[in-house]
Amino acid sequence: MNNKTHSSDCQITNVEFARGVVGDDPILAEDKPNIVVAGRSNAGKSSVINRLLGRQLARTSSTPGKTQEINFFSIDAAAYLVDLPGYGYAKLPAARAEKLRKQMIWYLARSGAPIKLLLLVLDVRRGSKGLDRDLLDIASGEGIPVVIVANKIDKCNQKERVAALRALAEDVTSHPETVKQVLPFSAIKGTGKDELCKIIKSIYAN
Numbered sequence: 001m002n003n004k005t006h007s008s009d010c011q012i013t014n015v016e017f018a019r020g021v022v023g024d025d026p027i028l029a030e031d032k033p034n035i036v037v038a039g040r041s042n043a044g045k046s047s048v049i050n051r052l053l054g055r056q057l058a059r060t061s062s063t064p065g066k067t068q069e070i071n072f073f074s075i076d077a078a079a080y081l082v083d084l085p086g087y088g089y090a091k092l093p094a095a096r097a098e099k100l101r102k103q104m105i106w107y108l109a110r111s112g113a114p115i116k117l118l119l120l121v122l123d124v125r126r127g128s129k130g131l132d133r134d135l136l137d138i139a140s141g142e143g144i145p146v147v148i149v150a151n152k153i154d155k156c157n158q159k160e161r162v163a164a165l166r167a168l169a170e171d172v173t174s175h176p177e178t179v180k181q182v183l184p185f186s187a188i189k190g191t192g193k194d195e196l197c198k199i200i201k202s203i204y205a206n
């Protein structure tokens with residue numbers, strides 16, 4: 001527990017790794033909201049989760065494409081934060097990339113898991129590309145609300161930040177019902193952490 005954090009800061013205090021899933025699993029049938037973290041490999045999904053939870057629970061790495069399982073973290077015994085394997089890593093063998101893509105679509109559209117929110121983590125300097133947009137289409141089709149987490153904002157100067165966020169705003173325009181918000185974020189500095197924490201808590205807390 002971090003005593004230095006100001007008491008008004010949003011906190012998810014009760015956190016534990018539940019399990020890693022590769023296919024059908026009883027955890028998918030549990031009646032707990034799934035809050036999914038998805039995005040390109042190396043966009044910073046695991047770092048965002050660790051920043052949110054205030055602990056180094058999700059494995060981060062400098063080697064993209066490491067996370068292969070769908071990792072379920074139990075939060076406040078009330079919901080699951082779900083870390084999806086990253087997509088779009090160019091050096092991943094095509095067959096494995098395709099398997100991961102299918103696994104992602106299966107989880108989002110066919111697993112029956114009660115998915116209440118998708119956090120699409122993007123490297124803000126790279127914007128959204130092919131599979132990011134496919135993911136927005138899938139979320140749209142499934143009626144899953146999306147918050148775009150514009151991560152690595154610490155790497156932008158003011159001018160780059162404005163340009164990058166303007167470009168991302170177009171994703172909201174193209175999926176107006178689905179994308180609820182574009183949230184500037186830095187897993188390294190903590191920018192946006194409090195707001196994201198509140199968004200997540202609003203899904204499961206009264």
Ligand code: GTP
Binds near residue numbers: 039
């Ligand atoms: P996969 O699991 O391989 O899909 O990657 P991931 O999306 O989980 O990315 P991960 O959290 O492992 O982060 C990838 C790299 O980006 C690491 O070197 C992180 O330290 C770095 N990183 C993540 N978030 C930020 C951020 O907000 N700012 C900066 N500067 N670096 C970041």
Ligand code: MG
Binds near residue numbers: 045067086
């Ligand atoms: Mg990861």
